[in-house]
Amino acid sequence: MDADAPPLLAVRDLTIALPVGGRMVTIVDSVSFTLGAREILGIVGESGSGKSMTALALMGLIDAPGARITGSARFKGRELVGLPQRAFRTLRGREIAMIFQDPMTAFTPVYTVGWQIDEQIRAHGRVTRKDARVRTIRLLGDMGVPDPARVADRYPHQLSGGLRQRAMIAMALSCNPSLLIADEPTTALDVTVQAQILDLLRRLRREYGSSVLLITHDMGVVAETCDRTMVLYSGTIAERGPTGAVFARPGHPYTAALLDSIPPLHGARPARLPSIPGSPPAPADRPAGCPFAPRCGYAHDACAVRPPLLPRGVQDIACVLPAEGRDLPARCVSA
Amino acid sequence: MTAPLIEAQSLRMEYRVGRGQVLRALDGVSLAVRPGEVLGLVGESGCGKSTLGRCLLRLARPTAGRVIFDGTDITALPERTLRPLRQGMQMVFQDSYASLNPRRRIGELIAEPLRVHRDGQGRRRTAGDIAARLAELLDLVGLPQAALARYPHEFSGGQRQRINIARALALSPRLVVADEPVSALDVSIQAQIVNLFMDLRDRLGLTYVFVAHDLAVVRQISTRVAVMYLGAIVELGDADTVLHSPAHPYTAALIAAVPEPVVSPDGDRAPPLRGDVPSPIAPPPGCRFHTRCPIAQDRCRTDPPVLRDPGDGRQVACHFPLESSA
Ligand SMILES: Nc1ncnc2c1ncn2[C@@H]1O[C@H](COP(=O)(O)OP(=O)(O)OP(=O)(O)O)[C@@H](O)[C@H]1O
Ligand code: SF4
Ligand code: SF4
Ligand SMILES: [Mg+2]
Numbered sequence: 001m002d003a004d005a006p007p008l009l010a011v012r013d014l015t016i017a018l019p020v021g022g023r024m025v026t027i028v029d030s031v032s033f034t035l036g037a038r039e040i041l042g043i044v045g046e047s048g049s050g051k052s053m054t055a056l057a058l059m060g061l062i063d064a065p066g067a068r069i070t071g072s073a074r075f076k077g078r079e080l081v082g083l084p085q086r087a088f089r090t091l092r093g094r095e096i097a098m099i100f101q102d103p104m105t106a107f108t109p110v111y112t113v114g115w116q117i118d119e120q121i122r123a124h125g126r127v128t129r130k131d132a133r134v135r136t137i138r139l140l141g142d143m144g145v146p147d148p149a150r151v152a153d154r155y156p157h158q159l160s161g162g163l164r165q166r167a168m169i170a171m172a173l174s175c176n177p178s179l180l181i182a183d184e185p186t187t188a189l190d191v192t193v194q195a196q197i198l199d200l201l202r203r204l205r206r207e208y209g210s211s212v213l214l215i216t217h218d219m220g221v222v223a224e225t226c227d228r229t230m231v232l233y234s235g236t237i238a239e240r241g242p243t244g245a246v247f248a249r250p251g252h253p254y255t256a257a258l259l260d261s262i263p264p265l266h267g268a269r270p271a272r273l274p275s276i277p278g279s280p281p282a283p284a285d286r287p288a289g290c291p292f293a294p295r296c297g298y299a300h301d302a303c304a305v306r307p308p309l310l311p312r313g314v315q316d317i318a319c320v321l322p323a324e325g326r327d328l329p330a331r332c333v334s335a
Numbered sequence: 336m337t338a339p340l341i342e343a344q345s346l347r348m349e350y351r352v353g354r355g356q357v358l359r360a361l362d363g364v365s366l367a368v369r370p371g372e373v374l375g376l377v378g379e380s381g382c383g384k385s386t387l388g389r390c391l392l393r394l395a396r397p398t399a400g401r402v403i404f405d406g407t408d409i410t411a412l413p414e415r416t417l418r419p420l421r422q423g424m425q426m427v428f429q430d431s432y433a434s435l436n437p438r439r440r441i442g443e444l445i446a447e448p449l450r451v452h453r454d455g456q457g458r459r460r461t462a463g464d465i466a467a468r469l470a471e472l473l474d475l476v477g478l479p480q481a482a483l484a485r486y487p488h489e490f491s492g493g494q495r496q497r498i499n500i501a502r503a504l505a506l507s508p509r510l511v512v513a514d515e516p517v518s519a520l521d522v523s524i525q526a527q528i529v530n531l532f533m534d535l536r537d538r539l540g541l542t543y544v545f546v547a548h549d550l551a552v553v554r555q556i557s558t559r560v561a562v563m564y565l566g567a568i569v570e571l572g573d574a575d576t577v578l579h580s581p582a583h584p585y586t587a588a589l590i591a592a593v594p595e596p597v598v599s600p601d602g603d604r605a606p607p608l609r610g611d612v613p614s615p616i617a618p619p620p621g622c623r624f625h626t627r628c629p630i631a632q633d634r635c636r637t638d639p640p641v642l643r644d645p646g647d648g649r650q651v652a653c654h655f656p657l658e659s660s661a
Contacts, residue, residue, distance in 0.1 A: 191589060192606070244598040262596050
C-alpha cells in the first residue's frame with residue numbers, strides 16, 4: 001500500500017448506541033481502523049461483539065429507531081456517518097457492495113438469478129439488456145460458476161448453496177465496487193465449498209481491484225484470507241495488526257485465549273481444551289474497566305480502568321500488559 | 336472384544352420428495368459402536384448424519400436394515416415396547432433453545448423425563464427422589480443450583496446446552512447421540528462444552544455418537560470416526576488413523592479444506608475440491624464421489640466401490656485408496 005495515499009476507508013471512533021429498555025446502550029464503542037486499496041481486512045469476534053453492526057453502519061443499513069451513530073467513517077474522502085439515505089442508496093451497489101451469510105436475502109425468489117444481476121448492472125449505467133446479459137455471464141464464469149449461461153436462467157432456489165453464494169458475489173461485483181463488505185460469507189457453506197469461496201475472495205483484489213472487509217467468527221478463515229486482522233470483544237477493539245503477527249504473537253489475552261480454545265487438527269490432542277470461563281457480557285452489562293477482565297486470567301488492579309488501544313510492535317493492543325512489560329508468550333503452533 | 340452397544344446393519348432411509356422421486360438419505364449404512372467409544376460422524380451438509388443419528392435412536396424408522404441396541408433388535412419395535420429401552424439412549428441437539436420450552440422453569444424441564452419414566456424398580460419417583468437427582472445433575476453439568484427456578488431465556492447458549500445435557504442424562508442413559516451439539520456456540524464456549532462431554536464420558540462411562548461438521552472438534556472427542564458422503568460411509572476407523580492419514584480421497588479433501596488458525600508461510604492454499612455435492616435424489620453412478628474426486632479413473636464412473644479393509648483395520652470405500660502418509 002502506498003503510505004502517502006489516503007486509505008480507501010478510514011473509520012475513527014465509530015460508536016453505535018441503541019435504545020434498550022428506555023436507555024441508550026453502546027453496542028459498538030469507539031472502533032477505529034483503515035482499509036487500503038486491494039486490502040482484505042478481517043473483523044473477527046464472537047456473537048454479539050459488534051462485527052455486523054459495524055458493517056451495517058458503513059452501509060447505512062442501521063434502521064433501528066432511535067439508533068445513534070457517532071464518530072467518522074470516510075470512504076474515498078466522503079463522510080458516511082450522517083449521510084442521508086438517498087446518498088447511501090447511490091453508493092450501495094455501485095461503490096460499496098455487501099454479501100451476506102444467506103444469499104437468499106440478496107435475491108428475490110421470483111426472478112432468475114441472471115435477470116437480477118442484469119437489472120443491477122442496468123440500474124447503474126446505460127446498458128442494453130443484451131449487453132448486460134453478456135456481462136452477467138462473464139461475471140458468473142469469473143466466479144467459478146460452471147455453465148454460466150444456463151445458471152443465469154435458473155431461479156435462486158434451484159441453485160446449490162455454493163452456486164448461490166457465487167451468484168451473490170457476482171451480483172455484488174457487477175458494478176465494480178471498490179469496497180466489498182462480506183459478513184460471514186462462508187458460514188453456511190460446507191468446508192470444501194468454503195475453501196473455494198475464500199479462494200475467490202482472495203482473487204477479487206487481484207482481478208477486480210476490490211478491497212474486502214471480511215467479517216467472521218472463524219479465526220481459521222481470517223488466517224487464510226486477510227492481510228490484517230481486527231479482533232473485537234464486546235463492542236471494542238481488543239487487538240489489531242497484520243494477520244501473521246496477530247496469529248503468531250497475539251498481544252491481547254482474549255486473542256490468545258480464543259486461539260487456544262480451537263481444537264487442533266494436527267499434532268497432539270490436548271486432554272482438555274483450554275477454554276475461556278464465563279461468557280461475554282451483554283452490552284448493557286459491560287464492566288467499567290477492561291471489558292475482558294471478568295474472564296481474563298491476567299486481570300489485576302490496573303485493569304479497572306479501560307485500557308486504550310496502544311501500539312506494540314506492528315500491532316495495536318488494548319491491554320495493560322504490554323505497558324507493564326509483560327508481553328504474552330508467542331504461540332507454539334504446528335501447522 | 337465387547338459386544339456393540341448400538342449397531343446399524345445395512346440401513347436404508349428413503350424419503351418421497353414429490354413427482355415420484357425418491358431421496359435416499361441413507362444407502363446401506365452399517366456400523367457398530369462399543370461401550371465407551373465415541374464415534375464421530377462427519378460429512379458435508381445433507382450427507383445423512385442426522386438421519387443416521389435419528390435412526391439409531393429409533394426417532395425415525397429406517398426403510399430397510401436393522402438397528403440393534405444392547406443386543407435387542409429395535410428396528411420394528413412398537414413404541415410401547417421401545418419405551419423402557421429409550422431411557423438408555425438419549426439425544427442432544429444443536430439448537431439449545433428450540434429444544435427447551437421457553438415457558439417452563441429449568442427445574443421442570445430437567446425433571447420431565449424423571450416424572451414420565453419409572454425408576455429401575457418400576458416405581459414412580461417421589462418428589463424427594465426427583466429433587467435429589469436434579470441437584471446431582473446440575474453439579475454434573477456445572478450449573479448452579481439456583482438455575483432450577485429460572486427460565487431458558489435467562490441463560491446463554493452454552494449454559495442452555497448444559498441444561499439440555501442435564502436433561503438428556505436425567506435417566507442415566509448409556510448411549511448419547513449428539514447432533515452438532517457445539518456447532519451453534521462461539522469457540523470459547525464450544526471448548527467448555529466439548530470438555531464437558533469428555534468429562535461426562537469418563538465419569539459416567541457413556542458411549543457417544545457425536546455428529547459434527549467440524550473435523551477438529553470431532554478429532555478432539557472421538558475414538559473412531561465415520562466419514563459420510565451422499566448417504567453412505569466412505570471411510571471408517573480409528574480417529575487418529577483416519578484423520579492423520581486418510582485413505583479415502585474425500586476424507587483427505589475434507590481435512591485439507593479446513594481453514595486453520597495459523598498463517599502459512601507458503602502463501603495461499605488451492606481449494607482441494609471443485610464443485611458442490613451432487614443432489615442426493617440422483618447420486619452419481621459408480622463411485623458416488625467420482626464427479627469431484629481428483630484421482631477418479633474410468634472404472635470409478637461405473638463400478639461402485641464397497642467398504643473394505645485396506646490392511647490396517649479401517650474400512651474404505653475406494654478403488655484406489657491413498658497410501659498411508661504416516
Ligand atoms: N423428512 C425429510 N423429507 C425429505 N428429505 C429429507 C427429510 N429429512 C432429511 N431429508 C434429506 O435427506 C438427506 C440427509 O439429510 P440429513 O439431515 O440426515 O443430513 P445431515 O448430514 O444431517 O446434514 P446437515 O449437516 O445439513 O445437518 C438430505 O438430502 C435431506 O435433504
Ligand atoms: S487489561 Fe487486564 S483484564 Fe484486560 S485483557 Fe489486559 S490483563 Fe486482561
Ligand atoms: S473409487 Fe475412484 S472416484 Fe471414488 S474415491 Fe476412489 S478414486 Fe475417487
Ligand atoms: Mg444434520
